Amino acid sequence: MLLAGNGPRLFATIGVTSMSALLSVRALIKHFPVRRSLWRRIAGQVRAVDGISFDVERGETLGLVGESGCGKTTAGRCIVRLLRPSSGNILFGDVDLVTLTETQLKPFRRRIQMIFQDPQSSLNPRMTVGDVVGEPLRIHRLATGGELEDRVAALLGAVGLQPGDMRRYPHAFSGGQRQRIGIARALSLDPELIVADEPVSALDVSVQAQILNLLAELREQRHFSCIFIAHNLSVVKHVSRRVAVMYAGRIVESGPVESLYARPRHPYTEALLSAVPVPDPLIQKRRERIRLQGDTPDPAELPPGCAFHPRCVYAADVCRRETPVLREMELGVEAACHLTDTLDLKGVKSD
Amino acid sequence: MTDSSLTFLSGAVPLLSVSHLTVEFLLENRPVPVVRDIGFEIYPGKTLGLVGESGCGKSMTGLALLRLTPRPGRVAAGTMIYRRGGETVDLASLDSSGEEIRRIRGGEIAMIFQEPMSALNPVYTIGQQIGETIRLHAGTGRKETRNRAIEALRRVGVPGPETRVDAYPHQLSGGLRQRAMIAMALSCSPRLLIADEPTTALDVTIQAQIVDLLKSLQEETGMAILMITHDLGVMADMAHDIAVMYAGQIVEHGPPEAIYAQPRHPYTQGLLASVPRLAATDRGRLSPIPGVVPQPGRMPEGCSFRPRCGFAFDPCTLPPPLRKTGARHHACCWLETAPASLQPSV
Numbered sequence: 001m002l003l004a005g006n007g008p009r010l011f012a013t014i015g016v017t018s019m020s021a022l023l024s025v026r027a028l029i030k031h032f033p034v035r036r037s038l039w040r041r042i043a044g045q046v047r048a049v050d051g052i053s054f055d056v057e058r059g060e061t062l063g064l065v066g067e068s069g070c071g072k073t074t075a076g077r078c079i080v081r082l083l084r085p086s087s088g089n090i091l092f093g094d095v096d097l098v099t100l101t102e103t104q105l106k107p108f109r110r111r112i113q114m115i116f117q118d119p120q121s122s123l124n125p126r127m128t129v130g131d132v133v134g135e136p137l138r139i140h141r142l143a144t145g146g147e148l149e150d151r152v153a154a155l156l157g158a159v160g161l162q163p164g165d166m167r168r169y170p171h172a173f174s175g176g177q178r179q180r181i182g183i184a185r186a187l188s189l190d191p192e193l194i195v196a197d198e199p200v201s202a203l204d205v206s207v208q209a210q211i212l213n214l215l216a217e218l219r220e221q222r223h224f225s226c227i228f229i230a231h232n233l234s235v236v237k238h239v240s241r242r243v244a245v246m247y248a249g250r251i252v253e254s255g256p257v258e259s260l261y262a263r264p265r266h267p268y269t270e271a272l273l274s275a276v277p278v279p280d281p282l283i284q285k286r287r288e289r290i291r292l293q294g295d296t297p298d299p300a301e302l303p304p305g306c307a308f309h310p311r312c313v314y315a316a317d318v319c320r321r322e323t324p325v326l327r328e329m330e331l332g333v334e335a336a337c338h339l340t341d342t343l344d345l346k347g348v349k350s351d
Numbered sequence: 352m353t354d355s356s357l358t359f360l361s362g363a364v365p366l367l368s369v370s371h372l373t374v375e376f377l378l379e380n381r382p383v384p385v386v387r388d389i390g391f392e393i394y395p396g397k398t399l400g401l402v403g404e405s406g407c408g409k410s411m412t413g414l415a416l417l418r419l420t421p422r423p424g425r426v427a428a429g430t431m432i433y434r435r436g437g438e439t440v441d442l443a444s445l446d447s448s449g450e451e452i453r454r455i456r457g458g459e460i461a462m463i464f465q466e467p468m469s470a471l472n473p474v475y476t477i478g479q480q481i482g483e484t485i486r487l488h489a490g491t492g493r494k495e496t497r498n499r500a501i502e503a504l505r506r507v508g509v510p511g512p513e514t515r516v517d518a519y520p521h522q523l524s525g526g527l528r529q530r531a532m533i534a535m536a537l538s539c540s541p542r543l544l545i546a547d548e549p550t551t552a553l554d555v556t557i558q559a560q561i562v563d564l565l566k567s568l569q570e571e572t573g574m575a576i577l578m579i580t581h582d583l584g585v586m587a588d589m590a591h592d593i594a595v596m597y598a599g600q601i602v603e604h605g606p607p608e609a610i611y612a613q614p615r616h617p618y619t620q621g622l623l624a625s626v627p628r629l630a631a632t633d634r635g636r637l638s639p640i641p642g643v644v645p646q647p648g649r650m651p652e653g654c655s656f657r658p659r660c661g662f663a664f665d666p667c668t669l670p671p672p673l674r675k676t677g678a679r680h681h682a683c684c685w686l687e688t689a690p691a692s693l694q695p696s697v
Contacts, residue, residue, distance in 0.1 A: 067554040068525065174643055175405070204404040204581045209625035209639030216636065231554050234627040238637065261629065275555040277562075277584025279626045281607040284587040291563065292556045294510070295524045348629045 021055040021091075022225050023079070023193055028052050028088035030074050034300055046300045048074040050249035051088070056193065061219065061226040063240030063257075065233060065272065069296045071249040072229045076195045079227065080114045081105055092193075110140055113186040117198035119178030123170040129156070129181055130166030136188045155184040158221075159214060176207035180214070187218065197229045212238055234276050237261060242332075245269050248297055248307035251326060255333035262347040265335035267312050270345040288346075306338065314339055364434060365392035366543055366575050367416070372429035372443070374408070374415050376647070382427065383648035385411045387599040390429075393543060396569065398576040400590030400607070402583060402622065406644040408599040409579045413545045416577070417456050418447040435459065435542075458488040461536035465548035467528035471520040477504070478516035481535045488539040503534040507564060526557035533564065540572060547579045562588050583626055587611060592679075595619045598645055598655035601673075605680030615682035617660045654685065662686055 029051050036043040049071040056062050064072045077083040079090055081097055090097040097108060113136075116122035123132055134152045137143045143151050153163035159180040170178055179199060186194055196215070200208040216239065219226060230236050236243055237257055244254040245268060253266035264270045274290040292311050297303055303310055309319040316339060324336040337343075374386035386408040393399050401409045414420050416431060431442035433455070445452045464470040472480060481500040485491055491499060497516065504512035507530040520528055529549060536544060546565065550558040562585060569576055578589050586593060587607060594604040595618065603616040614620045621640035642659040645651060651658050653668040660667070666685040674687040 067556055176643065205583065206404055206622060206625045206640040207643070209627070209637035210641075212627070213636050213639060232627075233555070234629045234631075237629060237631065238627045272556065273629065275559040276629050277555075277559070277582070277588055278629065279583040279587050279623060280611050281587040281590075282612075284584070289559070291559060293560075295526055295557070350630050 020057050022058045022060075022093070023056040023227075024053075024089070024091040025055075025075075025079065026053045026089040026091065028075065028078060028090065029086045030071075030078050030083060031086045044300050047249050047302065048299055049078065049085075052244075052246070052249075052251050054244055054251065054254065056225050056227060058192075058225055059219075059223050060242070061228055061240045063236035063243040064227055064229045064246060065231065065236055065243055066246035067231055067296050069299065070246045071299070072246050073197055075246070076114065076197050076227060076229050079193075080112050080195050081109070082114070106140075110136075110189045111191050112193045112195065113189060113191040115179075115182050115186045115194060115196040115199045118202055119170075119175060119182050120202075122182055123178060125170055128167055128169055129161075129173075132170070132181060133166075133184045133188055136185060140189060142189070151188070152184075155188055158187065158218065159184045160210075174207075175203055176210060179203065179211055183211075183214065183218070187222070190222070191224055193225045193227070195227045195229070198231070199228075200235060201230065201232065208235070215239065232276065233261070233272055245272065248302055249299055250307070250336065251334075252308065252337070253333075253335045254326075255329075259330075259333055260347075262350065264345045264347050265329050265333060265340045266308075266337045267314050267339075267343065267345060268308050270347070271311075273348050274346070290346075306336075314343055363394050366395050366434055367393040368430075368432040368434075369393075369416070370430055372412070372415060372431060373427045374411050374420055374424055375427040376424040378423070378648065381648070384427070385424070385599050385647045386415065388429070389594075389596075389599075389601045391594050391601065391604065393575045393577055394591075395542070395575050396573045397591040398569065398578050398589050400586045400593040401577060401579045401596055402581065402586055402593060403596035404581055404622075404644050406646075407596040409581075409596050410547050411599075412596070413462065413547050413577060413579055416442060416543075416545060417460060417462060418442060418445060418452045419456075419462075420447070433460075454488075457484050457536075457541075458539045459541055460543045460545065461539070461541035462545040462547065463529075463532050463536045463549050465551050467525070467532045467552075468520060470532060471528065473520055476517050476519055477523070477531045477534075481516075481531070481538050484535055485538050499538065500534075503538045504531065507531075507534045507537070507568070508560075509534065525553055526560060529553060529557075529561055530564070533561075533568075537568060537572075537574075541574060543575045543577065545577045545579070548581070549578075550585055551580065551582065558585065565589065583611075583622060595622070598650060599647065600655065600683065602656065602684070603680075603682040605677065609677055609680045613677070613680075615676045615680070615687065616656075616684050617662050617686070618656050619682075621659075664689070 028049055030049040032046040032048055033042040034044040034046055052075060066072050078085045085098050130152050133155055134148050137148055152166055156163055156165055161180055200211050228239050240257055242256050243260050244251045247268050253269045271290045271292045278284045294311055297307055305321050306319040306324050309315040318338045324338050326334045326336045328334050370390040372386055372389050373384055375382040375384050403409050415426050426443050429443055433440045433442050478500045481503055482496040485496050485499050501512045501516050504515060509515050509527060509530050550561050580586055590607050593607050593610045594601045597618045603619050614623055624638040627637060640659055654671050657663045657667045671683050671685045673681050673683045676682050676687055
């Protein structure tokens, strides 16, 4: 596997580099220039994604978790190449997507699709549902006429909609149904990888459960891999086998779901777990909870040392000076925290 | 529902007693009810939680209390008795744009919304917007208003309130915007705060901060809160009483301990089963409620939940009565009168 010579330990990889990886992201960086003044001079950099590496294996779902502004969406958009990364490698099979031109990318666009958070703004209100779902097939010249219609009807059926919905417009559907339309569109090209960016966070709990079940079902039938981006750890637990936690543009912890939830290795993961409300007043009112103060840092002015230290209850001097790197704690578990060996962080006991 | 006025706590005098409240929209000259004959009471210093999916009439109930029902909707029936000192006011009988309700609105009863970005005016600073409420209800001068606005921001935990008071909404993060909106709502020390999905658009970490803030402000001021949310986790943290709404009606109500441990209505059971749990061991399927909330005006005959209910049987074609199922615990379901063999397992 070609690993670009970017100082391999500076950006540790998640888990063991596996030969069956469908996608390998290495040292991915996306900086946005901040332009100020009349002459639009570059005044600084927003370090949205600041050197992340991970693998997604065939058929696997990787959860990418963090608060708004941590760079998880930017990372997702780089992978589907809606954004051009500043540097790093996105290896899809043997090909580095970062180096490809738009024309060279086209065949890969078929194989990687995205589901968006807001089904309201991601569907064109002037297109019928049939056009929305069938558009990828038309663009890639995979079907026309009656065949196109049949395939769209089959896709709508697969996501629990009626073939007759084809002629209606997105506004006639509820939020959950609109998300189903977005899923049908993403599935239309039979992709190998789907990047799902907060696909259920805008939905009611009951509908959220419907969509999560639908995604699980489709994954079993169609065997696609998935990067599931979300801020709610309980949702992520239901869909992923491995989870990577992002903070301020970097991965601060990653590992298999079971160990990460039971025994977090980074104080940020602990705080995120603690913040998820438990739907049981007896537990919820008694629970000892860690409250994160303040907001995520401004990615244009990251604090020195560990970016999490201003909000970390355990922060020591070293955290203010030195940036921690990801270290392997045990097989497949990595954390970027100076103090992790001395901390006994609280996880969630399973029922 | 015959008598829908519910008494949650005996002894205390409710701040607000709602009974038989019905809100209708006139669509093509046909009245379409979105809130149907509901009743509840809100007590000083306590939080009543209103739970249900989008489209259940939760927000419409909140707006009706402030007489802010958007056109062509109107409060069609019912009373909303608001107690202030020795006197009582029926909010339902007030002119919705009259002097009296405008004094109450924002001053005695305040409301916060889900999306602070759309509830705040983008062209005014945070300070100007908080100041407007203060000036309107307290009649203070410019300097005093500004100081009070800064104080209001400090109270809700906005860091650097002296500078943030001059910030525009877009310059603040989602969490800070929500805090600013709470500051605005609390600037005139309301006796009742209607919080409509105040944490839904926020990250879990910020959500926890806002819930803590609301709880500590309630302890400090003794205000009552009507908390509207579909998030049963947030509700478990805050509510002293819970009313579950479905299709414009209250289908179950009671203390949270009973609602969560022994939900009686299949809808409540369905909502609880839908929530993904952190402590779940198997990554298996969730149990969602099939289908969607019926559209107002296209309500099924009898029990509105019947088409989505796994326990529906013959009696459900008639509207079910609200029955007492335990201490302060009521449910509106025919299963309460059915033989034990048909009872849903909890």
